[in-house]
Amino acid sequence: MKERNRDFRGRVFFTVMIIVILARCAYYLVRGDLDYRNYWGGVVFVPFAIPILLLMLLVVWKWGKWKKVRSDKKGNHIKRPGDDWRKW
Numbered sequence: 001m002k003e004r005n006r007d008f009r010g011r012v013f014f015t016v017m018i019i020v021i022l023a024r025c026a027y028y029l030v031r032g033d034l035d036y037r038n039y040w041g042g043v044v045f046v047p048f049a050i051p052i053l054l055l056m057l058l059v060v061w062k063w064g065k066w067k068k069v070r071s072d073k074k075g076n077h078i079k080r081p082g083d084d085w086r087k088w
C-alpha cells in the first residue's frame with residue numbers, strides 16, 4: 001500500500017511541475033514571445049515545449065497501464081506466438 005501511495009504522490013508532484021511549466025509557456029505565448037531563457041540561460045522554443053510537456057503528462061499518468069502484463073478476463077497471462085520459442 002505504501003508503494004502505491006508513494007507512486008501516486010510522485011505522479012501528482014510531476015503533474016504539478018508540468019502544469020507550472022505549461023503555465024509559464026502559455027504566459028510567454030500570450031505575451032507574443034516564441035522563446036524564453038531557462039534557469040541555465042538556454043533558449044526554450046515554446047511551441048516545441050508545449051507538445052513535449054503534454055506528452056510527458058500523458059506518460060506520467062499512463063505508464064502503469066503500459067507496463068502491466070496482459071491478461072484475459074480470468075486473469076491468465078496471454079501468450080503471444082513469438083513467446084513460445086520452442087516452436088521455432
